[in-house]
Structures are given as C-alpha cells and as structure tokens.
Amino acid sequence: MMAIETPALMLEEKKLRLNLQRMMDVAATGVQVRPHFKTHKSLYIAKLQMNLGACGITVATASEAELLLENGFRDILIAFPLTDHEKIRRLMRRIPAARVIFTVDSEEQAALVERAAKQEKVTPEVWLKVNSGLNRCGTEPGKETLLLAKKLAAGGLLRLTGVYTHAGHSYAACSAAEIAQIAAAEADSVLLSARLIEEAGIPVPHRSVGSTPTFELAAQYKGITEVRPGNAVFFDGMQVGLGTAAWEEVALTVLATIVSRKKDRLILDAGSKALTTEKGAHGNERMKGFGKLVTKEELYITRVSEEHGVVAFNQQQPSPGVETGGTGLSLNDRVAIIPNHACPVVNLFDHYYFMKEDGGVDILPVDARGMSQ
Numbered sequence: 268m269m270a271i272e273t274p275a276l277m278l279e280e281k282k283l284r285l286n287l288q289r290m291m292d293v294a295a296t297g298v299q300v301r302p303h304f305k306t307h308k309s310l311y312i313a314k315l316q317m318n319l320g321a322c323g324i325t326v327a328t329a330s331e332a333e334l335l336l337e338n339g340f341r342d343i344l345i346a347f348p349l350t351d352h353e354k355i356r357r358l359m360r361r362i363p364a365a366r367v368i369f370t371v372d373s374e375e376q377a378a379l380v381e382r383a384a385k386q387e388k389v390t391p392e393v394w395l396k397v398n399s400g401l402n403r404c405g406t407e408p409g410k411e412t413l414l415l416a417k418k419l420a421a422g423g424l425l426r427l428t429g430v431y432t433h434a435g436h437s438y439a440a441c442s443a444a445e446i447a448q449i450a451a452a453e454a455d456s457v458l459l460s461a462r463l464i465e466e467a468g469i470p471v472p473h474r475s476v477g478s479t480p481t482f483e484l485a486a487q488y489k490g491i492t493e494v495r496p497g498n499a500v501f502f503d504g505m506q507v508g509l510g511t512a513a514w515e516e517v518a519l520t521v522l523a524t525i526v527s528r529k530k531d532r533l534i535l536d537a538g539s540k541a542l543t544t545e546k547g548a549h550g551n552e553r554m555k556g557f558g559k560l561v562t563k564e565e566l567y568i569t570r571v572s573e574e575h576g577v578v579a580f581n582q583q584q585p586s587p588g589v590e591t592g593g594t595g596l597s598l599n600d601r602v603a604i605i606p607n608h609a610c611p612v613v614n615l616f617d618h619y620y621f622m623k624e625d626g627g628v629d630i631l632p633v634d635a636r637g638m639s640q
C-alpha cells in the first residue's frame with residue numbers, strides 16, 4: 268500500500284466515472300459536451316472525457332491550451348478574452364493543425380485578435396461571449412452582440428462561428444426554482460443573440476452554455492448546441508449546498524491528519540494552502556467554515572491559517588463530548604474533508620491520489636497546476 272502523506276488530494280475513480288457519465292448524459296438531448304479543463308487540470312481526465320464523447324475541451328488560459336495541444340488534443344475553446352499579442356500569435360500558429368477557437372468580448376479586444384490574425388495569415392474561428400447576468404466579461408445579449416458580430420464580419424479577418432455564455436451567478440441562487448430561471452435566461456441570452464446575428468446573414472452554428480448548476484437544464488432549450496460543465500467532474504461542498512449534487516457524488520476530498528487536540532477544538536494539517544479560504548464563489552459565500560469532515564458527525568473546519576485547519580466547538584458547532592469534542596478522533600487520525608470549492612483546491616496540489624475501483628492507488632499529476640498565464 269502506497270504511503271500517503273497529508274495533506275493530500277484524494278480522488279475516487281468510481282465517483283469520478285459516475286460524474287463523467289452524468290456530464291455526458293446531456294448529450295441525449297442532442298447537445299455536444301465541451302468540458303472545462305480548469306477544474307481538474309489533468310490530461311488523463313481530459314482524455315477520459317474525450318473517450319466518452321466530448322467534442323473538445325474548454326480552457327481558461329493560453330498555457331492550458333498549449334499543454335492540451337502539445338498532448339494531442341485538437342479542438343480547444345479558449346473561453347477567455349485574450350489580449351496578449353504573443354499569446355494570441357502563438358496559439359494562432361497551431362491553426363490549421365488544430366481547431367483553436369478564440370473569445371471575442373469587445374471591439375477593442377477584437378482588434379487585437381484581428382491584428383494577430385493578419386500577421387499570422389490565418390482566419391481563426393472566434394466565438395462571441397455574451398453576458399447572461401454574471402456581469403463579468405461579455406457583450407450584452409441582443410443588439411450589442413449583433414453590432415460586434417457585424418463589425419467582425421465587415422473586418423473579414425476573423426470567422427465568427429459561435430456565441431457562448433457562462434452563468435456563474437447560478438452559484439448564488441437560493442433555490443432550485445432560481446437555478447431554473449437562470450438556466451432559462453442563460454439559454455435565452457445565447458439564442459436571442461444568435462438569432463439576431465443570423466437574421467443579419469451571418470450563420471452561428473455554435474450556441475454554447477455552461478455552469479455546473481445550470482448545464483443540464485440549459486441544454487434542453489432548442490437551439491443550444493453545446494454545454495461546458497467544469498466543476499461537475501468532482502462536485503464539492505458548494506454544489507451540495509445548491510442541490511446540484513448529493514454528498515455521495517463528491518469525488519474529491521482532501522485527506523488531513525489530526526495534529527493536536529484541545530478541549531474546545533481539533534487541529535488538522537490542512538489550512539488555506541490545502542483548502543483555500545473560499546467560502547463559495549460567484550457571490551455565494553454561504554458555506555459554513557472551510558470544508559466539511561466526512562464523518563458521521565459532519566464536523567466542519569471553522570478557521571484556517573496557512574498550514575492549520577481548526578475545528579472549533581462552540582455554539583454553532585457544539586462539542587459532542589468534552590475531551591477532544593468526543594468525536595472519537597485521536598492524535599494522528601486521518602480525516603477526509605470535502606472542500607467548499609474544488610477547482611482552486613486542485614491547483615494547490617502537484618498530484619491526486621487516485622483511488623481506483625480495484626482498490627489500488629495511483630498518482631495522477633495535476634498537469635496544468637499553476638498554468639494561469
């Protein structure tokens with residue numbers, strides 16, 4: 268048995284495979300699936316996704332795209348408005364051996380992509396990003412998006428083939444009904460924009476939506492051609508809180524060791540450098556603490572410093588006993604923690620311990636760890 272030193276990133280193969288299948292099940296509604304790489308950053312998992320029928324991979328950074336291209340992936344959406352001339356040029360040099368789709372989200376950024384395309388003598392595919400309510404990047408759906416599409420068409424240097432959005436604000440939803448409303452608006456923002464652009468004579472064959480809470484719902488709207496789930500590969504405490512997943516579906520945990528026991532608290536060797544300080548994402552900061560212990564008491568980490576996680580017993584989390592909280596946990600015992608937000612946690616580790624269905628454990632590198640450029 269492999270010696271595992273903590274804190275360690277643990278991934279259960281059985282749950283991973285079920286989650287990958289759940290992700291692909293939306294294909295039954297006729298849409299394609301382009302999973303987001305940012306969550307797992309693993310070439311092995313990306314290959315599993317392609318083998319299960321994914322049409323390509325979504326990335327957030329140029330370095331993630333380059334890693335995938337160097338490893339034989341041939342259909343990449345860069346779901347981020349690149350502005351760096353050298354990054355854009357380097358990626359354009361991969362065309363036509365690979366399909367590299369660039370994001371355009373404003374006229375001034377489009378000019379930078381056009382400049383690089385002219386220099387590299389390619390006519391790259393671009394997708395327009397629309398803002399469906401997250402209020403991050405993207406043009407407003409409808410007229411503003413149409414205007415930009417017309418400008419691109421007039422320029423003739425870029426080939427507009429798609430419109431997409433990311434409804435990250437679904438993370439802040441307070442009910443299933445609210446998630447459904449956001450999914451409807453997400454689909455609508457893309458479909459409305461695509462319709463107006465097509466009425467202007469520019470075909471928009473790709474209409475892509477994404478976000479773990481909404482993708483299964485948004486996929487059902489007629490005219491949507493693609494979904495881009497990321498977090499759904501693992502799920503986490505936040506997705507359970509939203510009702511997107513059950514505890515049993517969470518494939519990723521952080522293994523930690525009890526390093527000290529006090530009357531009113533336990534101390535673990537997993538702090539912010541293993542769990543992050545995230546209490547949620549995209550406006551949902553509702554998570555209690557910094558991760559839940561997978562024990563029958565369902566204790567949670569109340570406080571983190573860099574290397575320490577503290578499970579304090581107080582009014583909110585009453586001690587089940589007096590000494591060491593009566594949790595039955597001893598010094599050097601190990602506990603599995605479900606992180607609040609899996610995506611940034613993965614980026615803190617060099618590798619996963621991959622707990623295989625046959626009982627073995629493999630080391631799986633987090634290949635794109637730190638590839639934020």
Ligand SMILES: Cc1ncc(COP(=O)(O)O)c(C=O)c1O
Pocket residue numbers: 303306325346432433435477478479480495496497498499
């Ligand atoms: C553009 C884009 N698409 C898809 C996703 C995947 O979202 P999720 O991890 O909620 O599935 C993200 C996540 O941030 C994103 O930014």
